[in-house]
Amino acid sequence: MRYLTCAFAAMTMMVNGANAQSVPCGGEFDTFVSELRAEAERQGFAPQVAADFLSGVRQDPDVLAADRRQGIFQDPFITFSRKLISQSRLDRGREMADRYDAVFDEIERRYGISRGVLLAFWAFETDFGAVQGDYNTLNALVTMAHDCRRPEIFRPQIFAALALHERGDFDPDTTTGAWAGEIGQVQMLPKDILENGQDADGDGRVTLKTSAPDALMSGAAMLSDLGWRHGEPWLQEVVLPEDFNWYDTGVHTTKTVAEWERLGVRARNGRLDDGRLEASIVIPQGRNGPAFIAYPNFKVFFEWNESFTYVLTAAYFATRLEGAPVYDAGDPAPGLSGEQMKALQSKLADRGYDVGGIDGILGAGTRNSVREVQRELGLPADAWPTPDLLNRL
Known part of the structure; x- marks a missing residue:
């Protein structure tokens, strides 16, 4: 997960490694694949294993076309959120919360991640497992690594997929997923699966395509690894005073909840959380539109996806799944085409x-x-x- 794909979201990744300038890319595709085989050997993979793994790989022009086609992210928050959040999706989410109640209880106990968060990503990524993508994953990863726009993101995923292959969890011919290489019901990249994959159904395998418990627990482990703060909130709708300093809005400015309260920020429903928490005020369509207070866990959503509109919609949907009302859309000024x-x-x-x-x-x-x-x-x-x-x- 983590790059804008499939059912809206192949997710953007935070991958440790070299910068874009130092990662080889481009040139003849066959030569590039030969270089990948040589690098795999340098990393300690057996030459024949690496050769067999990459023997059938091909460049996929549909992957490149999908990467350059992400117009939905031009929609403003109100339009985008109304497209993604439907009553049927809310109903389905609550049904899944009941069906996998024991899994979510364990996630909350182990990682302190509220069930609405995983349900939101599960819904937006694959419609609860129904739309997981049918791109050949190895072809997608190698195509994106060969493309010189973001090789530092995708190249490490190829060797993570090879490591999964060695342990029997990745077939280069049959493993499929989203166009940017994510696999399974919550769309995880090979490196994330390697590091955070969890066998939650007890069958001895991590199968993110067919096992909802495995997918949900693995997604929770990854969020925890990315810095999720145990048991803390992430987003809440607020009402702002008319004389508010609008320049202080946005994730670039943080104050304690108590400080925001002294400036007149009020919860639209209920009360704000712990006054000691650092938080930001987010107004996605300006001072006359919806307003939210974003707690520290909100920033973890950006490790899953870099799109502000997607992140805010997912975070808001998570609150809706847990009983929050529909936001007050207000009357924002018209935006731009x-x-x-x-x-x-x-x-x-x-x-x-x-x-x-x-x-x-x-x-x-x-x-x-x-x-x-x-x-x-x-x-x-x-x-x-x-x-x-x-x-x-």
């Missing part, structure tokens, strides 16, 4: 702001740049780009 967003990003870049790329997507770089230019222009600095802002620039 993809082409308008590109025009805005170009104008911001011309003014010296680092938007992170002219791609039409409201990512972290663009949000930060919008916030700064709003303050420069004397506008409410809520990081929400509007047609009015584009016209002013």
